[in-house]
Amino acid sequence: MKLAARVGQVKPSITLIISAQxxxxxxxxxxxxxxxxxxxxxxxxxxxxxxxxxxxxxGKTKYGPAPGEPLLREAIAHKLRTENNLPYNAENVMVxxxxxxxxxxxxxxxxxxxxxxxxxxxxxxxxxxxxxxAGGTPVFVxxxxxxxxxxxxxxxxxxxxxKTKLFIFNSPSNPTGxxxxxxxxEAIAAVLVEHQLLVVADxxxxxxxxxxxxxxxxxSVSKEIFPLTITCNGFAKGFAMTGWRLGYTAAPIEIIKGxxxxxxxxTSNVCTFAQFGAIAAxxxxxxxxxxxxxxFAQRRLAMLEGVRNIPGLSCPSPDGAFYLFVDITSTGLDSxxxxxxxxxxxQVATIPGVAFGNDDxxxxxxxxxxxxxxxxxxxxxxFVKSLS
Ligand SMILES: *Cc1c(COP(=O)(O)O)cnc(C)c1O
Numbered sequence: 146m147k148l149a150a151r152v153g154q155v156k157p158s159i160t161l162i163i164s165a166q167x168x169x170x171x172x173x174x175x176x177x178x179x180x181x182x183x184x185x186x187x188x189x190x191x192x193x194x195x196x197x198x199x200x201x202x203x204g205k206t207k208y209g210p211a212p213g214e215p216l217l218r219e220a221i222a223h224k225l226r227t228e229n230n231l232p233y234n235a236e237n238v239m240v241x242x243x244x245x246x247x248x249x250x251x252x253x254x255x256x257x258x259x260x261x262x263x264x265x266x267x268x269x270x271x272x273x274x275x276x277x278x279a280g281g282t283p284v285f286v287x288x289x290x291x292x293x294x295x296x297x298x299x300x301x302x303x304x305x306x307x308k309t310k311l312f313i314f315n316s317p318s319n320p321t322g323x324x325x326x327x328x329x330x331e332a333i334a335a336v337l338v339e340h341q342l343l344v345v346a347d348x349x350x351x352x353x354x355x356x357x358x359x360x361x362x363x364x365s366v367s368k369e370i371f372p373l374t375i376t377c378n379g380f381a382k383g384f385a386m387t388g389w390r391l392g393y394t395a396a397p398i399e400i401i402k403g404x405x406x407x408x409x410x411x412t413s414n415v416c417t418f419a420q421f422g423a424i425a426a427x428x429x430x431x432x433x434x435x436x437x438x439x440x441f442a443q444r445r446l447a448m449l450e451g452v453r454n455i456p457g458l459s460c461p462s463p464d465g466a467f468y469l470f471v472d473i474t475s476t477g478l479d480s481x482x483x484x485x486x487x488x489x490x491x492q493v494a495t496i497p498g499v500a501f502g503n504d505d506x507x508x509x510x511x512x513x514x515x516x517x518x519x520x521x522x523x524x525x526x527x528f529v530k531s532l533s
Contacts, residue, residue: 155274159500163484167494178521180509181494183319185385185467187440189422190433193384196425200418207417211409212401213240213393214420220427221393229348230365231376233395239405240415240423244349244379244392247404249275251345251375251394254403256281260310265296267470267501269319269347281310285502290472293461294321298332305336311343314363317350320501320508321470322463324354330363334370345375349392350466352383352434355442358464372397382466383434384426391415391423441467444511444518451522452509455529460506469509470498476532480504490531491524 164181171177212218218235225231225238241247248271256262256279264272266285273283286304288294301312314333316325325333337344344363351360364374379392394404414420448469452458457475473483480497484507487493498506511518 151278154277158270159481160270160496162481163488163494163496166485166488170488170492175492177488177492177494178517178524179494179513180511180518180521181496182510182512184387184512185382185437186512186514187385187437189384189386189389190426190429192429192433193386193422193426197418197422200421205418205421209414209417209420211239211414212405213238213415214417214424217420217424217427220424221395224427225362225376225395229351229362229376231362231371231374231395233376236398237401238393238395239401239408240420241379241392241394241404241408242390242412242415244347244377244381245271246390246408246412247377247379247392247394248272248345248347249278250404250407251377251396251400252276252279252281253407254400255279255343256310259308261306261308263301263304263309263312265314267294267318267320267498267503267506268313269315270500272313272315273502282308284309288321288323290459290461290506294318294323294470295325295329296333298336301333301336302340305340305342309340309342311345312337313347314344315347316363317353317360317463317465319350319466320468320496320498321461322466322468323461324358324360324464325363326358327361327366330361330366334363334366337373338367338369341373343373343375344370345377348376348378349382351378352431353438353441353467354465355445356462356464360465375400380423380426385437386422386426389416389419389422391419440515441511444513444515445469447515447518448509448511448522451518451526455522455526457529457533467510467512469511470501470503470506471509472506474505476529478532480507483507487525487528491528493521493524493528 258280260281375396380386496508
């Protein structure tokens, strides 16, 4: 059987190689320390689950409008206006099957063959693949460790051509945890405005911040950047709701209409009763998020200190998300070999940086308990020492 050519144009996920191996080892009873998680280890807060249960009992079990429940779209617009300073109305908002689906719908609605999409490296691994599935061409801009894995306005400017259609911007970043500060946002936004270039801001980690760092939405930086901005977000990371599949996009109406057309012929509306859980998440206050943040902050410090005590390894302090992006070049190993050997010899699961477009690094997630962080770091220390 011959499959469509587009299947062959995208790479199967490299991270699956490692996580499948780690799972198989765990199933065999091996004590694996997993630093590979891409999701919070906490359960969804009770008031959110209760709201979904109530909706289910009340018969919210039918098809709904493709762009989402009107009450949820209004609640999201309100959140974006009040928390993010983004003057969206409900009609500017659509609800999608996760933040990932928001980005996918957007690529399908916006990108054509020949279009270039600028993506800073290291990137979340689905960005380039989605661009390719839509027929576009990813153009990479190298964010370096010396600049805390952030790109400069000059780098962005240099990557823009007359074919550039979109810039993908992720702050706080997966995999580096980098957060762009207000002055940096202003400088990036100025380049975008000058070239009238659209930007999609993936703000899925906006709530997961440390050391008093604040998140600012790039769309709020100036009146001129707002109409060029597409804001994507979701409930997965901030509210520990990865399995619920709830995300959203806010954008100029024309874009929302295009994305709704795509969604109406593919997935239709997001699970109706799950959307009522999302309303409770937005209306229930951020105490539950703050609780998770206290744990994340402790683990971050423990892991950061542990990694920095390993001779030869280095990483900048991440301001957000729940990852460290650690430079391993001094070991002489490429990132996949490092991860494979670390897993096989010391039973610690990590993700090779090559999956994110940077073969000098590995990604460590601290979305796991403090005991596992400490045990895994000890094992990693032994592993790196054994290499020299
Ligand atoms: C987890 C993640 C998403 C979206 O996740 P969903 O589970 O689809 O909501 C989007 N962008 C980045 C960078 C992520 O890490």
